Amino acid sequence: MKKTFLFVLSIILSIFVVGCTPKTEDAPDKEDDDDIVSLDTKMDYVKNTSGLYDEFFDVNSNVQIKIDIAESELALIQSDYETYASKGSKSPIYRMSNVTFIINGKTHVFEEVGIRMKGNTSRTNFYNQEQGLYHLIHYKLSFKQTFDDEAYYANPKVWASKEARDERKDRTFAGMEKLDLKWNKSFDETYSREYWTYEMYSSFGVLAPKITSVNMQLKYRQDYENLGVYFALECIDELFLEKRLGSKHLGGDLYKVGWDYEKGGSLTMDTINKIGVENEDESYFPVYDLKTNKKNNEHILLKTLIQTLNQDTDFSSLVNMNYYLVYEAISYLVGNPDDLRHHYNNYYIYFLKDTNQAIFIPYDFDRTFGVTRDWNPSGDGMTSYSPYAKMTTMGGVDDQINPLVLKTVVKGAPEAYLENYKKVILEAMSTKFYKDEMFNEVYQIRKEIYDNAVNITISGMGYFECLFNYNETKNMKFSSYLSGKTTTINQTIND
Incomplete structure (x- = not known):
């Protein structure tokens, strides 16, 4: 059984007390916890x-x-x-x-x-x-x-x-x-940033x-x-869920959260009527697109979550809070401007079957770790954003409207949430994912395997070719992203 995979499950299958430091020890073996299903078994x-x-x-x-x-x-x-x-x-x-x-x-x-x-x-x-x-x-x-x-x-x-x-x-x-x-639409010359992003999430227990x-x-x-x-x-x-979750957590509602020209998947009351099942033939694309349990589903769990988040009411029983704070900490560190917090999209919500609690899953994270080509909303690859910033890519410096974000990871949120969020950021910064030489090893592996495969043979399509180049020319260099982000964290994490 792989230790990394077990660690993923240890985060998901446990309900932690808010404010605790995320666990880093290995999860128990299969015989010690019947809820854990190994990758090989599944x-x-x-x-x-x-x-x-x-x-x-x-x-x-x-x-x-x-x-x-x-x-x-x-x-x-x-x-x-x-x-x-x-x-x-x-x-x-x-x-x-x-x-x-x-x-x-x-x-x-x-x-x-x-x-x-x-x-x-x-x-x-x-x-x-x-x-x-x-x-x-x-x-x-x-x-x-x-x-x-x-x-x-x-x-x-x-x-x-x-x-x-x-x-x-x-x-x-x-x-x-x-x-x-x-x-490679973002022309990531390393061909490795999205891989590095998902590996970082997974190593900290995020699906x-x-x-x-x-x-x-x-x-x-x-x-x-x-x-x-x-x-x-x-x-x-x-x-995907079966490979990662114990049987008692399967069978819940899974929503793919997209974007629209208004408030996207911001979990505000304005979005509560944008829940449904996608129908391409009818040109119907709800912001919250249900992918499981589609028949006669009244979306009670998601509607309750949105309603509760937008009231002055305790919402912590509706979200696996330890998981969510880890999710937000890693999201901050990878610096995607197009996510739940900054652009209100590119995530899934899954409601665990046994607890009905929401967890979040990233997807389409192809603009991380300094990908700036075609779109650089902050001007510096998201490196200057404070961990507690209310700034989004939708407007000004104080334009955050997502109630879950406002109540957990920005200034003014409960201290217990902020402390847990801070601890994950600091812990994650000390891992291999914030070490340029470790990323470079992955880049070198990719380059050795595929360097001779990047040339497109169709006449007239040379524009799309993206050559392996660690000293990136179209995007911020990976090491520059780490340096800029680390400087910002050191300057603001204790504010």
Whole structure:
């Protein structure tokens, strides 16, 4: 059993007294705590793929993903984008491809894998018959897609038997039903910051997705075209939760929290009517998008949380407070301007089944540790923000409206919360995640494996190439981020 993974569970499965220093000792072994489900045990439950899951996401692994897709299917993805974009929506339709994973020289082939465009602001036209591919996009793969929905497919797949269809519905790769593939849109020349971010969260007990770099190739005409180095990300879903939580915590409500042009997922009363289940065909995108328990759900837990946070009432029984304070401390240290606190999005809320308490899960953290290209709202990569700042990326220096943030981690919040938050920040700063030489080791591993894979072979797409370069030219250097953030912390942590 991995000590890091057990430590993750020790934070989640315990209710701490507010003000305590976060535990750093290893959690008990499985025989001492039946609620703890190890990664290996859980992956045995999910198609016996624990070894493949670990190997796929191992930073030392060499991973190549080769997608073979008919040009007609690629054209349909483009057409789907145009159709749904015209009505202000996003296509949910998966088209058919064959996908080959080559992991450290071992080949894993999956036929009839669903593939579609993914993302929000990254969605764009990317293909036409004359040029072929001319723009990189993010993709989502589905290994369970059946291609038989008559509403989406002109020639729905006819299954030989119910058993064959059921088998497809249960199919996974490395214990995952879906996989996100994202190009390096932030042009992080280290290809390592988002990985470092999620590893930091996980090491302190916060649930976070796995991510790894991969060489992405796509064949739609005669030969495979090299699309450079992509990121493969674990999706946050029920299987994600099963790998990390004991059985008594499973089965709760999971919400993906997005952004809108008003107050996003700020947990204010203005957002309480923005809870629902996403429907792309109806162009309906609630800020709080329910991903589990969708049938006849009245969203009582989330509505109660929002209502209570916006009253002069004790809310601590509705949130796993120790977990949340750790979450906010690590969020502050990684410096993402586009998160729960600063831009009111890019997180999941999960309500633990047995306690009904909320915990928070980060996602889409591709602007951390000094990524400043295209957007640098603070002017210095978020390094000058005080740990207690009410400043957000939405307005002025005192524009924080999230009641959970205001009641816990900014000046004026209860001293017990602030002390616990401060202790986590100081502890985390002393770990490897705030050591430039440790980050550089990961960068060197990535560079050695993928340095020869970054060159895109499609004519005219050179703009998208991002070369490995530790002395970054488009973003703040990692060591500069650490230096700036550390200076600010030392100057303000005891204010």
